Amino acid sequence: MGCTARRVGRTATGGPKPAIPIPMMTWRSILLGLALGVFVAGATYFNDTIIGQTMLIGNYLPVSVIGVVVGLLLGVNPLLRLVPRGWGLRPAEIVVITAVALAACAWPGSNCFRYFTPITAMPGRINQTNTAWQAIEVMSYLPGGSGLLAPGQVADWRALARAVTQASGGSAARAQPLLHRLWRVASDQERQQWAAAAQAPRLSDRDTRALLAAVNRELADPACWDAATLGPLPPGTDSHTRIRRERRMLAQALPQLVRPLPAGSGALLAGGRSNTPALNGLVQGLNTSGLLPLNQIPWRLWWPTLRLWGGTILLLGLASWCLALIVHRQWSQHELLPYPIAHFITHINARTAAPAAEGRFPAASSDPAPAADAAVLHSRLFWAGFAIVFLIHLLGGLHAWYPNVPYVPLRFDFQPLRQLFPGIARAPQSYFLFLPTLYPTIIAFTFFIERSTAFTLGVANLVFVLCAALLIANGVPVHYAKFTPNNMNYLRFGAFVAAAVVLVYTGRRYYLQVARDALLPPALKLQRPAATASVRSDPPAAPADDQASVWAFRGLIGAIVLATWWLTGAGLVWYFALGLILVCLLVWLIMARIVSETGLILLSGPFLPMGILPGLVGFPAMGPTQILLLGIGGCLLLVDPRETLMPFLANGLAMTERQGVAPRQVAGPLLLMIGVSFVVALVVTLGLQYQYGLSRVDDYAHWSVPAEPFNSTVAAVNQMRASDTLQAAVAMTGWQRLKAITPDTSALTWVGLGLGLYLLVALARVRVPWWPLHPVVFLVWGTWAMGNFSISFFLGWAIKTAVVRLGGARAYRQVIPLAIGVIAGELCAALMWSVIGAIYFAGTHHTPARYIIFP
Numbered sequence: 138m139g140c141t142a143r144r145v146g147r148t149a150t151g152g153p154k155p156a157i158p159i160p161m162m163t164w165r166s167i168l169l170g171l172a173l174g175v176f177v178a179g180a181t182y183f184n185d186t187i188i189g190q191t192m193l194i195g196n197y198l199p200v201s202v203i204g205v206v207v208g209l210l211l212g213v214n215p216l217l218r219l220v221p222r223g224w225g226l227r228p229a230e231i232v233v234i235t236a237v238a239l240a241a242c243a244w245p246g247s248n249c250f251r252y253f254t255p256i257t258a259m260p261g262r263i264n265q266t267n268t269a270w271q272a273i274e275v276m277s278y279l280p281g282g283s284g285l286l287a288p289g290q291v292a293d294w295r296a297l298a299r300a301v302t303q304a305s306g307g308s309a310a311r312a313q314p315l316l317h318r319l320w321r322v323a324s325d326q327e328r329q330q331w332a333a334a335a336q337a338p339r340l341s342d343r344d345t346r347a348l349l350a351a352v353n354r355e356l357a358d359p360a361c362w363d364a365a366t367l368g369p370l371p372p373g374t375d376s377h378t379r380i381r382r383e384r385r386m387l388a389q390a391l392p393q394l395v396r397p398l399p400a401g402s403g404a405l406l407a408g409g410r411s412n413t414p415a416l417n418g419l420v421q422g423l424n425t426s427g428l429l430p431l432n433q434i435p436w437r438l439w440w441p442t443l444r445l446w447g448g449t450i451l452l453l454g455l456a457s458w459c460l461a462l463i464v465h466r467q468w469s470q471h472e473l474l475p476y477p478i479a480h481f482i483t484h485i486n487a488r489t490a491a492p493a494a495e496g497r498f499p500a501a502s503s504d505p506a507p508a509a510d511a512a513v514l515h516s517r518l519f520w521a522g523f524a525i526v527f528l529i530h531l532l533g534g535l536h537a538w539y540p541n542v543p544y545v546p547l548r549f550d551f552q553p554l555r556q557l558f559p560g561i562a563r564a565p566q567s568y569f570l571f572l573p574t575l576y577p578t579i580i581a582f583t584f585f586i587e588r589s590t591a592f593t594l595g596v597a598n599l600v601f602v603l604c605a606a607l608l609i610a611n612g613v614p615v616h617y618a619k620f621t622p623n624n625m626n627y628l629r630f631g632a633f634v635a636a637a638v639v640l641v642y643t644g645r646r647y648y649l650q651v652a653r654d655a656l657l658p659p660a661l662k663l664q665r666p667a668a669t670a671s672v673r674s675d676p677p678a679a680p681a682d683d684q685a686s687v688w689a690f691r692g693l694i695g696a697i698v699l700a701t702w703w704l705t706g707a708g709l710v711w712y713f714a715l716g717l718i719l720v721c722l723l724v725w726l727i728m729a730r731i732v733s734e735t736g737l738i739l740l741s742g743p744f745l746p747m748g749i750l751p752g753l754v755g756f757p758a759m760g761p762t763q764i765l766l767l768g769i770g771g772c773l774l775l776v777d778p779r780e781t782l783m784p785f786l787a788n789g790l791a792m793t794e795r796q797g798v799a800p801r802q803v804a805g806p807l808l809l810m811i812g813v814s815f816v817v818a819l820v821v822t823l824g825l826q827y828q829y830g831l832s833r834v835d836d837y838a839h840w841s842v843p844a845e846p847f848n849s850t851v852a853a854v855n856q857m858r859a860s861d862t863l864q865a866a867v868a869m870t871g872w873q874r875l876k877a878i879t880p881d882t883s884a885l886t887w888v889g890l891g892l893g894l895y896l897l898v899a900l901a902r903v904r905v906p907w908w909p910l911h912p913v914v915f916l917v918w919g920t921w922a923m924g925n926f927s928i929s930f931f932l933g934w935a936i937k938t939a940v941v942r943l944g945g946a947r948a949y950r951q952v953i954p955l956a957i958g959v960i961a962g963e964l965c966a967a968l969m970w971s972v973i974g975a976i977y978f979a980g981t982h983h984t985p986a987r988y989i990i991f992p
Contacts, residue, residue: 162798166230167806170237174810177201177238178817181245182825188974189834191967191990194246194780196739197732197788198478198578200971200991202238204964206231210485210514211961228486229796233803235482236789240807241814243457243782249450249773249815250822251838255831256772257404257442258419259843261411267844273854274353275847278761280401280708281408281441284381285353288854289761289863290396294345297352297394298334314366315386322358327351342858356383377410396867399762401708403445404769407438415439422830429828431820439823446773447819448703453718453774454782454811456696457725458804461786462689463651464726465800467644468733469791477585477736479792484513485957486796513954522958523965526577530966530990534973537988548574564605565617565625566598569924576929576991578963581956582736583933584949588941589902590735593911594923595931601918617919619745619776620768620845621852624887625919626748631891632915633743636727638892639899639912655690685801697722709766710874713750713759717767720746721774725783727916732784733791735913739992741922742778746771747849752884756853758877760866764853768846776842779922782811891915925992963990 180201181193193201210231218225226234244250264270277287291297304316311317323331330347334340340348355361362370362379367386370379381398388397407413415435423429468474513519529545536544552571555562561570583591605615616623641648697718704714728740747768750759759767786807790800831839857863869877898912917923940948967990974985 162233162793162802163230166226166233167237169230170234170806171810171813173202173205173234173238174241174814175817177241178245178814179821181818182250182822184971184975185246185251186835187825187829188971188978188985189987190971190974190985191988192246193971194242195991196779197784198481198738198960198964199239199242199780200964200967202235202242203478203482204968205238206235206482207485207961207964208968209234211965229793229798231486232482232792232796233798233806236793236803237806237810239785239789240782240810242780242785243454243811244450244815245818245822246780247777247838248780248782250818251835252776252842253446253773254419254823254826255839255843256769256776256846257446258406258416259831259839260405260847261407261409261413261416262420263840263844263847264409265411267847269851270847273851274349275761275765275850275854276409278399278765278850278854279409280399280404280762280766282399282405283377283409284384284398285356286349286384286395287761288345288349288858289867291345291349292394292396292864292868294340294348295334295337297391298331298348300391300394301331302335313390314363315361315383315390318361318363318367319352319355322355322360323351327355356380356387375410377408399708401706401766403441404707404766406442413438418827420831423827424829429824431824434823434827443819445703445707446770447815449700449770450774451812451815452696452700452703453721454815455808456693456700456718456722457781457783458786458808458811459689459693459696460722460726461729461783461790462800462804463648463686463693464640464644464729465787465790465794466686467647468730468787469794471644471647474733474791475586475736476733476788476791477582478732478738479788479795480585481582481957481960482792483795484953485961487513513957516954516958518952519954519958519961522581522955523962524958526959526962527966529577530963530970530988533990534966534970534986534988537986547576548572560606560610561602563609564602565615566919566921566924567602567606569598569927570602573928574925574992575932576926577959578738578991579926579929580933580936581959582738583930583937584953584956586734586736587911588934588938589909590911590913591930591934591937592909593914594735594737594917595927595934597914597918597930598924598927600914601923605919617921619742619748620772620849622748622751622884624883626744627752627884627887628891629743629916629919630749631888631893632895632912633723633727633891634888635892635895635899636730636912636916637723639896640726640730651686651690654687655694685804704770707766707770708762709770710763710871712875713763713767716750717746717770717774720749720771724775724778725781728778728781729783729787731913731916733787735911737917737922737926739779739922739926740781740917741920742775743916743920745775747846749884751853752881753888755877755879755881756857757862757866758869758874758879759853760869760874761850761854761857761863762867763874765846765850768849772842772846922992966990 177193177199184190184193184201185195191200193199209226214226214231261276264276270276274283274285274287276283277285277290300313301316301319304310304313305320306317320328320331330344330351334344334348337344357376357380359376359379361383364370370382384395384398388395402408406415410416415438418435423433469476529547532542532544533547535542550572555567555571561567608615614624616625619626697715700718701711701715704717705711709717724743731737731740745768747764750767751764756764789807790803793803794800854863857866865877895912895915898908898910898915901908902911937949940952944951970988970990977983977985
């Protein structure tokens, strides 16, 4: 490949041999990285859902990649180095394998395919038993959904009643055959309702509800369609298609009274129908012996949904790849972010600083770690940390299989203390204060981050619980509800916007230069002399590597535009589609920054579009269809971003750069892995789901999350009905919705509060030397992930502070191998129990005992 180092040997007379180029990124490293990524894409759903072990990905330190690489370094590579021809993998090859495989981690699990199939298929089944959905015919707001009428889709019920009664006979019946058929299939009671409504001076809400139920029953009656008057239906036409055709005819006959079907298609499998072979096979499983043949998956029925959402996901994956390339140089070289996860890989991958024997080459690494740290695998402290943690999880796993085996508890129950602090106990996430869990990996990671950052993460959950308890005591509601509009979602959204503003401002000169080079023709570009540029704030126009950033900027703009257009095919108005995309990119960018700066390996979703847009735009300006589509799209893209693509790419670029591999060299394999892993994960996940059925083990993903967009739509429709704005919200099109935007003052206040708090703490961190808090606290507080990890971060901060104060920098460096060993031991233990579970399932076809190491 194009990236090389140089090796200098000795001749027989002792003189230096000519320099031989050593490839830093080889074909075998790329192929091994692709192979590992394909394995991750194919094995994740089986491990996470079928056998229920520790998630193979689950966080930004994935067991299936980092654990395998650690095993490769500890067990396989030393044996390969013994081969005379030097088959051992060099450090640069190790990081290329790791980086390429990390690019596969965004799709197989929680970020995509854990939720993709349930969200797009299960609402139809849930609708069968959900009376609240049925009461407003929520599926009628879905593009491609039911053809029945929903509240707000009839402009004037009295005029419709007059039209139906007039079509009961005579010339009007011949002119309006469908209205005549509605009258013919109506019961006597329904005819009386039509007649009374036609003559009534005004209709009550109860009257309109009765008429809505009557017309929908008549449309659903098979006798409503008369081939003699309405024309023959194609053979095999089901009731869903027939009712939609009736609805179109009704809207054409009475365009001023009946709203047309919502434009768009593909948002849900088969338009949200409940009894299709594709859905029944998915829920029940086909129970085939051996592997399910791929031709038994109903690809034709799935294709519209896969084309819509799969295309959107891949375009946003391309946008993430471009964004990672754009910010990498600023973060890595100008702001010098620590990248703790990449730092861990660099440490454990580094070879000893001693002179290498023939055939064994030292790493060409830019890692500033001292030579003593390069021999971490030869340290007794490393193996002590590895052995202790591995033994703890060995006993824990054996206890899960055999309860009589003693184990070392890592969770402690202080819940009786809740009675002593009733105010605190009412606050969200207070559960974690009274039932703390220790995670050795998190404790160890505090040695790779700044102490103030570790302290901030350590107290983040406590600060949130205390603030929430104070607000609740003063009558201000505090909820951890991503799916519905509330003050905490607005508060976190404001903090995320502030974080983005700070990032852009910090690197403004670099980003502006990249934008100029990408968008302006050469004659209009303003070239500044390199001598006037400073290293951090005013970088010179970039030579070689920045061409990747320039093209990535162009690709980012193109991906955003294309994804916006692509989403309009679902029925989204283009500006709401653009808003959804920008919210996704905002969350992913800031999450990548958090991971790169703090080493927080697990982040949970801060907010969803349907949790912030109603307050910023207003329900009437959105309308039921836009609310529903934004809910579905937001859940698919942001419901659980614990495995978002961009942080994986950021760490991959950082670790390869530290081994001398330029980002532009590895960018191509990363992009290839993004596409290949998506296809593999899609095929394998659908195959396993149709073979075994959707598991009841993961009710949250398979049943709870798919219902949330529809629950939010039902609540919004009822609220608009109560305020008499529903008909106007349904009728609005295009630019009318922009004119109808009415932000909620309370929502804007909370957004401003989040923005102001972040900026204030960020300024204090820069200007006040003793300031203890990092502004990241406002990005992560109150989340499930931070509740899990805060105690461990606090303990790690305390240990690190004690080591530094008692032993100084020398003691700190000596303890680093112990921390690396702890992380490696926990990764290897999680991987071991997953392998044991897979072997047990293959031999017995029974679900193995569950032992979860990482949440």
